[in-house]
Amino acid sequence: AVDHEVGIAGPPTPDLVIYSTNSGHNLIEWFDYYGSRFDIPVFGLHPPAVLGDIDRVDIDAATQQMLRMAGRLEGVTGTSLDMDRLGEVVRNSARAATLWEEILELACSVPSPLTVFDLLIHFAPMVLMRGTPEAVEYYRILKEEVEERVAVKQAAVPGERFRFYWEGPPIWSALRSLSELFLERKVAVVASSFFTNFSLAGLDPTNPIESMATAYMMVFPNRSASYKRNTLVTEFESYGVDAVVYHEGRTSPQYSNVRQGLEVQMSRRTGLPSLVIEADSHDMRLVSISRLEKQLGEFIESQAISQSETS
Incomplete structure (x- = not known):
């Protein structure tokens, strides 16, 4: 194929x-x-895992692993690490990451100028072209276009009725059907912790290896339960979400956090309605599109009923 x-x-x-x-x-x-x-x-x-605060000892441990990895790669490839070239790559990565974070923040606007389904396409250069000037230029142009949408209040979902947060990995095999479902029901899925993994805050071209080790250690899946809860509270408020969808990926339960009680804890803390769906980010045998559409459709309808009762 x-x-x-x-x-x-x-x-x-x-x-x-x-x-x-x-x-x-x-x-x-x-x-x-x-x-x-x-x-x-x-x-x-x-790297050190399940971190709340990141201490010097954690940074040193992660940095030493990166240095040992560099040595092993030099042995396999027969090529020495060029620190000047690495600094250049890290500089471009930092610029692209900053632009990416600024683009994510633009989705706080009402109506939202883009959704997670747009972002799942646009994050590709952060993965496939990271460290290149082309990635920096891509996100510079994208940011300008999204800012123009914000200025004229152009909605990614016309008639935006609800704003949802997606917690957990994407369901790659269901992107089209899910995006159409939310669009038809005028739901803008505006944010997900998945995308913050590519912000890579703190990259420093003058100290590339240590800053890389620290940035990779700081990603959301590697943090403590209390850090995740506090971060999500801030995210929910910043994006003004009405409800949360938690995806428990069956082949990546550690990434999903649902089995550790995150959905229950956040519901109690924020009072936001939430739905847990079981599917998978990779294995299509574990994904039922019809079941997802039924669950999400009923959940969205329940939000509409609640809204009408309180209005």
């Missing part, structure tokens, strides 16, 4: 694979599988 669509049989075979457990320890098994399949080396970063 891939060969028919884009002219290649699939992704090229890697020379090695690298993971970081900052997004969950299930990545260890995932990458071990690819190491076995392709018969290639597997390297892993295991």
Whole structure:
């Protein structure tokens, strides 16, 4: 199928694979599988996890791992790390990350100029082109376009009726059907903690390795339960959300946080209506589009009824 669509049989075979457990320890098994399949080396970063405050000892531990990783890569590739080049890449990454964070904040506007379904397309350069001037230019242009939408109050969802927050990983195989469902019901899904993972605050081209280690350690999935709760309270208020959808991804429960009681705790703390859906971000066998549409449709209708009763 891939060969028919884009002219290649699939992704090229890697020379090695690298993971970081900052997004969950299930990545260890995932990458071990690819190491076995392709018969290639597997390297892993295991930064300090479940962090509230990040202390000097945490930063030092993560930095030492990055330095050891650099040494191992030099041994495999036969190429020395060019610190000047790394600083240039980190500088571009920091610029793109700052623009990305500013774009996310524009979704606080009412009506929202973009939704998470737009962002799931536009975050691609942060993953595939990170560290390049092209990524910086992409987000500069995107920010200008979104600012123009805000200025004229152009809504991503015409007639925006509700504003939802999506907590948990995206359901990649259901993006079109979910975006159409929310659009038809005039629901703008305005934000998700998923996107903050690409903000990478604090990258410093003059201290690239330590700042990279710190930034990767600070991502939302790697933080403590209390940090996550406090962050979500702030996010819910900033984006003015009316309800929250929690996605429990069956193959990535650590990333979803639902099994640790996050949805119940946040409901008690904020009073916001919420819905837990079970699906998956990767395995289509674990996703029922019809079930999702039924659950979400009924949940949105219940919000409409509650709104009419209180108006």
